Amino acid sequence: MGEFDLIARYFTRPVREAVLGVGDDCALLAPKPGTQLAISSDMLVEGRHFLSTVDPARLGHKALAVNLSDLAACGAKPLAFTLALALPSADETWLEPFSRGMLALADAHGCELIGGDTTRGPLNICITVFGEVPKGSGPSSGITQALLRSGALAGDDLYVSGTLGDARLALEVFRGTLSLPEALFQQARLRMEQPTPRVALGQALRGIASAAADVSDGLLGDLGHILRASGVGASIDATAASDLIAACAHPDCPEDLFSFEQKLSLALAGGDDYELVFSAPAAARDAVLAAAALAHTPVTRIGRIEAVAGVRVVDAQGQLLAQQFDSFDHFK
Template sequence: MGEFDLIERFFKRPVRRAALGVGDDCALLQPAPGMHLAVSSDMLVEGRHFLSTVDPRALGHKALAVNLSDLAACGAKPLAFTLALALPSADAAWLGPFSEGLLALADAHGCELVGGDTTRGPLNICITVFGEVPRGQALLRSGAQAGDDIYVSGTVGDARLALEVFRGQLAMPQEVFTQARARMEQPTPRVALGLALRGVATAAVDVSDGLLGDLGHVLKASGLGARIEAAAAQRLMGCADAPLSPAQRLDFALAGGDDYELAFTAPPSARGQVKGAVAHAQVQVTRIGSTTAEPGVRVVDAQGQPLEQRFGSFDHFG
């Protein structure tokens, strides 16, 4: 199977929203009047971002999900994406389920595949996604204000749990591992929540490298600090039956990574609006603390005393 046969068989589709899709030198997108185009790229490299044993259907899903999560953090509606794919070989048995997982998620969010590139090489997936957001309504990292509530969507820490089992550092009951593995390999991009938070949240970021590390980008951009309640953060893990110590559970939740949830801020006066946005998006959120004028992040116990436990975040070159 040649390169162009591969594209024709697995990835070429008629477009509905784009002006021109796969098959030309450039795709053509046409945002609606009064909209900004939101653009984000993410790369997944075998051995770094995913294991060689991952189900290709799950990998196709995740490859697009991590990009849609960036659009969600900006409050942007997905429009289209491009796919650059390096493959060791043109293996139809792998490409079939990979493209099915990728395109099923794309269809669920009305996001069209409009172009890209293929080459022979170590397995590497790079997606650039395009979305639109009304001018002046994008959720940014720089908008948080002192005294804002800090929220996190869904659950975090479960992907880290699965990774530690894969590494042989932990042993878990099979049902716990299955649940954690699903969160690691098939995250749910919170696009509906990002859209519902426009005009409600003051700032947002997607959680990919660890909650505290990614929240730190918001705090730095906004010139703020934060007070995080340890008890609330411990409840963020979805695998409630995992036999972990309180310190492990807190570390996985705050420094785990690969979660692709949203962390966002909003003033206490907007708690009713946040509740409405959450109900509309049909996703749980947890309020874990508040922003402070004083810089730095303090994780505190039930008595308000800072914990001595330290938390990191993932850095490819750290």
């Protein structure tokens, strides 16, 4: 099977919203009047971002999900994406489930594949996703209604969506540093290999959240992007953060499986969660909960934005914890 046969068989579909899709040198998009394009790219490299043993259908899902998560953090509605794919060979038993998993998630979010490239090489997946957000509509809304990293203010509440730390649990099992009951491992593995992008929540938070980012490299690291862009700091409630691990609520989870310090480290620095961390004014608490209900996504208030730079993790008495946490960095 040649390159263009591969594209035609697994990745060519009828155009829906795009003006022109797969088949020409360029695709054509026409954003709706009053909107702006939101664009993001992510690369997944075998051995760095995923294991060679991963189910191809789950990998296809995740490859698009991590990009949709960026759109979610911006409050953008997905439109379309391109796929650049390097493959060791044109293996149909791998391509069929990979494309099926990817395109099922694309269909669920109305995001169509409009182009890209294929080549022979070590397995590498690079996706660029396009979304749309409304332009600013008044003197107080600026040039855009997109959620940005730069709007957090001292006194704002700090929230995170969903659960954190389970993907890191699965990774440690694969590394051989941790053993889990089978039911817990399968739950954690699903979070690692098939994350849920919080697209509906991101859109529901437009006009409510003051700043947002997606949690890909660990909560503290991605929160740090917000704090630097906004010129503020934050305090995090250690108890609230440590309760965010879904595996700990599983009926098969022994009470003493993890220490408090381990749970806190998993939640704050685990990575690969693809949840949203966001800030919102304290006066908007009811609005935040209403947005979460509308998006069918749980959110947890875990702290507050402060004027003093840096992140402080505090206990129930407000005392600073000395434990250090390091988020993921590709070049460390």
